[in-house]
Amino acid sequence: MPINYYIFLSITLFVIGIVGVLTRRNAIIIFMCIELMLNAVNLLLVAFSKMHHLAKAATDATAGIDGQLFVFFIMVVAAAEVSVGLAIIVMMYRNIHSVDVNFLNRLKH
Amino acid sequence: MNITQILFWFLSALTVFSALMVVVSKNPVFSVLWLIFTFFCISGHYILLNAQFLFIVNIIVYAGAIMVLFLFVIMLMNLNKSSEPKKHRWLRMAGVVAGGCLLLVFVAALKNIDIKKQIAETNTGDIGLIQNLGKALFSDYVVPFEISSILFLSAMVGAVVIGKKE
């Protein structure tokens, strides 16, 4: 498939994620939208990795493998982030019984 | 239009649709479920790109572990009703418009890139296989791998600090 399609697909997903972040108030949903953004990146990386592999396979059999490994690391980090993030959200929920980010307005100006 | 292409377009449409549903679903639980579905679709793309290892990991780690965690949390908080108050309408509009502009600008900027005709190879290629990835991971990428363990440690300590009852 032409790489263009993957680029646009990923960007679309990425932007959908951003729009989600912008339009929702539930902290968990916002976080999920961020995960969506990460997945868009993953998809793009894999596509690029395959593209580079095709372009350089003749000289380097493992060309492009780094892209996929990067995706692996992203997943690792995402998992770590999720554990911390959800912990924070839960802590928040324990204190104010809400996950509405609009309630996060004690700190301003 | 071969089968790969059909699958690509189908999966793409499905991905975008389900991603949109994540954003627009009123009920958080539905959002999670749509997100899981999105991840499945993306995993489908991985299959198309012959990235088998990532396909597996994506299903297990993302759709399986992470999203279930999300689901648990949502259930735990009893957020499974569509009770989330809406943002101001103009704020939502602004969000959508800003996002749309961003998409527009991105697309406009990238529509004529020099590599647009290059092909991402589908179905073939063995770099996505577990064997190759494993080799690379534990030879060239062993340092980052170890570093990621530090990351995990810190996340673990962090989760404990946050979660532990005083």
Added chain:
Amino acid sequence: MNALLLTAVLGVVMMFSSFLLSKKSIIRNLAILGLASVLVVNILEMSGIIFFKIDTKGMIFFDRFALLFNTIVFASTLIYFLLSSRDMEKVGTNYGEYFALIFFILCGITLSSSFRSLLILFLGIEIISIPLYILTGSDKKNLKSNEASLKYFLLGAFSTGLMLMGIALIYGSTGTFSTVDATTSGSPTSALFIAGMLLLMFSMAFKVSAAPFHFWTPDVYDGAPTVFTSFMATIVKVAAFIAFIRLFSDEFGNIQPRWQLLIALITAVTLFIGNITAVFQQSVKRMLAYSSISQAGFMMMAIYAMNADAKEGLLLYSAAYCLATIGIFAVLIKLKDYSFEGFNAFSKQQPLLAATTTIFLLSLAGIPLTAGFLSKFYMLRAAAMTGKYLWLVIFAVLMAVVSIYYYFRVIQAMYFKEGNGQTVEASIGFKWSLILLAAIIIILGIFPNLLIYWLYF
């Protein structure tokens, strides 16, 4: 590499110490001792003594710049520990864990000052960020702390998304994550590459809290427990700067004309927003948050200039900024009332603390004889050296004048306003540490070569 490993190990050690050791003073001393040893091994590495030789496949490379920067960071952290570690006890029960997290952050800083691969950059930044989310929220009963933590986390994750997208686009364009090969192996002027660069720029701007990506800073710094604000406003921030300058000099150094204007704009906006908004603050803590934004604006000038001067200057600036801000926070932590009025007549209550705080503030304001002046001087010189956008330099100095306004409000309150002054308990050790810190600031302000010298020998 010495420090990288040792900090990771110490992180684990501290993690265990929290439930193996019961006395907090032992934990603290262990941490201080550990950090001192990190500092020592790092200095040893600078003199060529490397304990561990690990083949990182060119992903991590400790050059003098990185090592010297790490030294600055470890030294600053050591002073931070000496001054403020006692105050961490008040935050919560997980005393050992806090140290563990800080050591992990230091490990991340070591990575982000020495990366040669975007992957390491990503990991380094994440290793810095994740513990910070925790530290921000570590005052669990405090809603402000909670809020700050969640805001920081959401915005941080968002910026991580941006950074990853950027990395992906750059990878698409060049086919490599290595920062040094990138420009040779791809087409650095392609739209893909530029778009990736922009996204990386945004996310790095976020990390260094440069406008218009600075919004998290005041809220998070304000909400976080003050003792950790001190750490993140100083050491973490300059670490992000080092990552920023390293990224932009290695990866995008040869397409400088492409981004110079944007960085100049970001710099100007940062200076403007940071300084102007700080003027109207009522709380010293929040003022310091804005001040950190404005200082970031000055440091952005190093990115903008991106020449040898800029790097020297950034090192000096890091040291000057960290030391001065740590000092002010160390005093601030001791206070109950963070408002400007809280400082009224402080000099009568605590002449020594007031005097040293004055030196720190003067340094931040960039008054000669303090390190703050020379560091600003280096920045201006570097920016002027480019010969472009001279308006930026003039704008920057005008904003420096505005900064006088809010820094001197504290001095005015301490010395010239009437009041009773807050009672503060300060141990002898604390006082001596402050004196030491002030002395370092002044010595660096007169002989910056003591620091910069290490860059070349």
Added chain:
Amino acid sequence: MNNVLQIVWLIPFLPLLGFLINGLGRKILSKSLISVVGCGVVLVSFLISIWVFLQVKNGNVHVANYFDFISVHSLRVPFAFQIDQLSAIFLLIITGVGFLIHVYSTSYMHEEATEHFGRYFSYLNLFIFSMLLLVMGANYIIMFIGWEGVGLCSYLLIGYWFKNTEYNKAANKAFVMNRIGDLGFLIAIFWIISKTGNTNFSDVFSTTSNFTSADITAITLLLFVGATGKSAQIPLYTWLPDAMAGPTPVSALIHAATMVTAGIYMIARSNALYSLSPLSQNVVAIVGLATAILAATIALKQNDIKKVLAYSTVSQLGYMFLALGVGAYSAGVFHVMTHAFFKALLFLAAGSVIHAIGGEQDIRKMGGLNKLKITSITFLIGCIAISGVPPFSGFFSKDAILLAAYEHNKILYAVALFGAMLTAYYMFRLFVITFTGKFRGMEEQEQHLHESPAPITIVLIILAILSVIGGIVGIPDVFMKGGDKLTQFLSPVIPVKEGIAISSSTELSLMALSTVLVLGAIIAAWLRFRKYNFQPSKGIGKILENKWYVDEFYDAIIVRPLSKLSEILDEALEKSGIDALVNGVGKAVQYGGRQLRWLQSGQVGSYILLMVVSMVLFFVLQFFLRK
């Protein structure tokens, strides 16, 4: 010591010494000691001056250089004294008349407290010192030092009774008006320096070829501005009548005999320049004449004995300028000399009157004072002399001026003649009202009427004699060939003009005409004021009484606009303009700070929205706006 005249520094130094002794020792010394020191130093200076005069008469002219006062780059200003015929004459006048007035003062000021007595004499000595510097200076800068010095002394002495606010205001006015003139003088000096590189008289006058005619006109006019200030000419004359606030001897010495003639001296000294600029000469002549007439008209209606004399001084100074303006420099100097005698006499006699009736100065409350024999007789002599009745000194000097004016321009002559009539008229008005008729004051004053003590009367007599015989140094050729000794004496400094000789018959008839007119005026005055009874004046008289409202006019066009301007600058421009702008910058920053805070809304959503928007902007800028 090449030249005996090198020691002339003693002449100004002695009064300076006197100033220091009296000034510093005013609390320690007794009154008599102060008197001795004060008068003694001037007497010695006078004696030296006589010796100097004799030296000069024998042809010994000398420039005594002492040290470099200012030396910058090519500009070298030596501290040097020039002793020649002109300065010798003035030395005599200053030290001579000065000495007499010092002696007079010892008696006149005797009632002052010792401390103030000492202060008074120290000021007088300082004045003599400054005046001597003025006339001895060998360059314009030394002259200027003296020039400002006498202004200072005038200020100090006018304000001598410093408790009186009006007096102090008069002192300030005198100083400020003098300063206006000084500025002109100063600029003239700069102009000269820029052309010749220094200000030595000898160099300036010998290198007049360096100047363009425009330069000369400008310089001479500027110098004249200086002269109008010091010598109380239009438009800067109004300070002099006010200066009568000072003690009467001061009025005699400074505001009649010496200081006010500094302008004459300066122009006479610069005759080499003035002769090259007909325009300036005309200006000088016209201004001088106008002042003479204006002051004379005002003097007609004044009721303060000293004010009348003051306006008469202004008027006489106007005559002197007329003389200078028509090129008769020596006539001007001649009139300076005779005027010094008779005007000092008049003032001192007036002082004696005031002294006698206990400080009263209003002639409406006098009358019948001929009981004071010596005073009244000497005053009469003064009046005759100033009116120009032959053979009193005033006749010769005034006649020389009128004659020169006649040669120059008939109209000037006619007006000047009219002025002479006015002079005679108002002087005799003064005399008649004051000394004849019945005493109009309070009874106790009448009882206390007494002739003044010896120091006063002796001085009056000496001056009266001088006023009578002073004219012999300038007897016109018509009467005595070579009688005009003064002009001959001054000829090395002031070249004798080779004018169209006026036939002696014309000259004689002119003299006769003026004498007749003056006598007529005197008789008219006597008839008019024989039975004086005060009536408020109306119409033109009222205007004259109010001095043509010149003070009010100046107040309206200069003083008040300036203070209004000052107020506007201070209140409007300074406080709500410039300073408000400066503060406004600060306020704008604060305002900006307050507004910008709203960006920090505290809402994660809006933060991200702002970030996204700015990302879009940056993308647009990077990809679509820049090439």
Added chain:
Amino acid sequence: MIPVLLIVIPLFGGLASFFLKNEKAVRPWALFFSFSTLAFSILGLTILKNNSWLQYQVSWISNLNTSFSVKLDGMGQILCLLNAVAYPLVFISTWKTNYKKANNFFALMLLMQAGLMGVFVAMDALLFYFFWELALIPAYFLCSQWGGERRIAVTFKFFIYTFTGSILMLVAIIYIYLQTSNHSFDISAFYNATINDKSQGWLFWLMFVAFAIKMPIWPLHTWQPDTYEQSPTAVTMILSGVMVKMGVLGMIRWLMPVFPLAFYQWGDRVTWLSIIGMVYASLIAIRQNDLKRLVAYSSIAHIGLMCAALFAETQSGMQGVMIQMFNHGINIIGLWIIIEFIEREFGTRKISDLGGLAQQSPAMAFLLVVVALANIGLPLTNGFIGEFLMFNGIFASTVTKFYLPFTAVAGITIIFAAVYMLNMIRKVFYGETNSLAAAGYSLRVNEKMALAIIVVFVFVIGLYPKIFLNITQETSEFILQKVDVSKFFKR
């Protein structure tokens, strides 16, 4: 070595004063140090005149190519002498004034002296800037701590104002530094830097603003009256007597020779500014009712003349400025001393509240009259020499075609000066004694001593200015030769 000592002695004295426990001892202590400084500055003028004593250089920040380079040239000698003379005068005349936390007060005063000395002798741009700011900081603390009612806001304005100027100067310094051939901050490198026409134009303004604020030149002067009014008088003496000279020195040493073209190009406009300022300040001074504000505005007028004379680029004007810097310092300190007495003894500075002081306090009246007359430039006082030379310089200027209007308009201010000074004397000292002044005040010995020194200077310089003119001759010739723009136009 001398310049180093001039900096180090007060620096050490000041730092040590902070730690003096005994507040009584601090006065003699400070006086001792100020006299030592004076001794050395006189030595530098008389015995130790060779270059080895007057010059000192040691590398400082090597990779910036900046060095600790100090030198006493003619102008430096004059100003250091002024600075060294001013401090004992200030200390002696305020001997009886009580300050809270006296040791801090004197410490800061001495530190300020060190900073000022540094400014006067620094021959390295960065060093110059260092000292420039260093002199400012103690002043800020002194005024804010020991000043009048509105001290905090006023001093802050003063500080921000001057800081704005100086930091703009820093930009200019950096820019010139980058233009020097070997990237050096040395003054000779600055003099030889090749800066093109256009850059000179705006760089000139960057630097000029710094100096103009310090001097101050209209319309950048508004900090000054307030600051002088609110500062403790001892500090005001130094601010007006010595610190404003920083600006003048900066112009002469760091502006004129570095930007000869711009100096020529903008000369007329700047001269107009300063002359407008002179008239403006004089007019405002006339209606001031506060003694301190009156003197402040008169100072603005005097400084304006200095600025105008500088831009005339003549030897006479230049030497006039140099000698006038000293004279103005001495005279204005004299005025402040008397104002300090008045304020201390009668509790007010309002002219309208005072009156008739001359009767009970004749010595004070006499001294004030002397100083005031020197201030308005009466001949045989020091003021005349400076003003005469400056006016002459303006008139003789060959770089402007407006020399006549400049001289004439500026000359008007000598009339105004007479008006406001004499009015002040009249209202304060003459007239009937009112109840406030009835108590009178006879000067103490220390006060008489301080004023006597001033009077001696007034007359010695007034009568024999050569001693000072000789000192400055070489410097002004050197500067003028650098400024000479004719060499640019011959091409």
